[in-house]
Amino acid sequence: MPNPSGRPVYHPAGHDEQLRAVLQDLKAGRWVSTRNLLDSTPDWGLWTQRTQILAAAVAGSDVIKAWQAEEPHSAAASVLHTRVLVERTLRAHRAGHRHTNELWREAAAACGSAIDAFPEDPVPWVCLLALAQLDKGQRWDEHRVPAPEPMLFPGPWHLLAEADKRDPGNREAYHRMLQFAYTRRPGGPLTEAVNFAHWASGSAYAGSALHVLPLYVRVERYRKDGGAEHALDLHWIGEDATRSALRALHLWFEHALPAATSLLDLSHLAHALWGAHQFQDATRVFEALDPFYTVAPWTYRTRSPGDADAAAEAFMQARTRCLSAARDPG
Incomplete structure (x- = not known):
């Protein structure tokens, strides 16, 4: 039983001890342990979670670019690079940065490349779902696809379906869809x-x-x-x-x-x-x-x-x- 007087701590990796150790290395610019961890990650759910946490931790650095230079055909490096670009785009959007649209285009292109190179991976589709919330007013056709049920809203349902096909019930994919729902009616019910x-x-x-x-x-x-x-x-x-x-x-x-x-x-x-x-x-x-x-x-x-x-x-x-x-x- 936890000590009720003990102050809790925050760590993005939580109880994933392997990820905690790797994060420390990656932040210091050392990527080999990250490659080894991701190569041994047993399922798409954990892969999605780990790549999200890793990319968020190094979105302000070029360590993944250095890894790609050393191993240009690495699936893990490519997916993390895509993750980093998406994370930078979302941060720029929240900050109202004037270069958000340029970052958005770059991130979307990286998603497309990752889908072509690694068609079995749900993460590039999850990343496209994350970017969908930037489309205010649902100007793009792919972000106003009819829903599978009449009580649901039009949105990027085909992106969710593609992620779901590769990893049924992918946690992040559904949370990204929920965030999209919030942006449809900002300030509304x-x-x-x-x-x-x-x-x-x-x-x-x-x-x-x-x-x-x-x-x-x-x-x-x-x-x-x-x-x-x-x-x-x-x-x-x-x-x-x-x-x-x-x-x-x-x-x-x-x-x-x-x-x-x-x-x-x-x-x-x-x-x-x-x-x-x-x-x-x-x-x-x-x-x-x-x-x-x-x-x-x-x-x-x-x-x-x-x-x-x-x-x-x-x-x-x-x-x-x-x-x-x-x-x-x-």
Whole structure:
């Protein structure tokens, strides 16, 4: 059981010990251990997760370009290069950078090249999904394809289908689609996002991280409604909220492997169970998280969203409450 007084730590690799070691090397400009790790990564889900974390860590450096120069035919180097270009484009977009469109074109071209070179890999399709959210107003035909169900929105469904074909239920692909749903109605209601999350989780297999998707939409709704500014927080203890949290617990958490599990998914589940007063079950998730935490969703329980220290405090308070309840259920 985690120490309730122990301060949690953040690390993007979480419980993936091999990835933690490789990240340190890659940030220092050494890529051989990254190549070896990716060459031995056993499945597309973990490949997707590892390449995303690695690229985000070195998006500001040229270490992947140096690797490509040494091994121009490396699939791992090519995919990471594509990942880096997409990450730079998304960062430029968020910052309102004037060269965003140029970066976007370069990243999209890299995705196309990776698809041609490595047709079995879902990551280039996931990257195209990530770029789709930049298409404000859905000007491109490929971003307004009719949905597979009448209650869903037109969007880049063929991109999701291509990723899904290569790795059914790919976690990042569905999260990218959820982000696309948010951008369709900025500042508007989240009905489309809610429908998508329930559609995706409703058909997911046991052990799929897609069962956590509805919890992300609930956090987004809470954030938009003012979060910690609510005098009375009834958002998390309703029947629907509790049902979604317990469904994710039983259909995802109880089947998941810790090293391949997203810390964000664990954090959202712990947060939802705590908010629903399911303290015993929340304790199990806090134990699985130990010693890590993530800023979201805890940051929305503070009056300073984005402040990592305030988020850590909110996390520790929730964890202490759950651990206390677990020790003394009466």
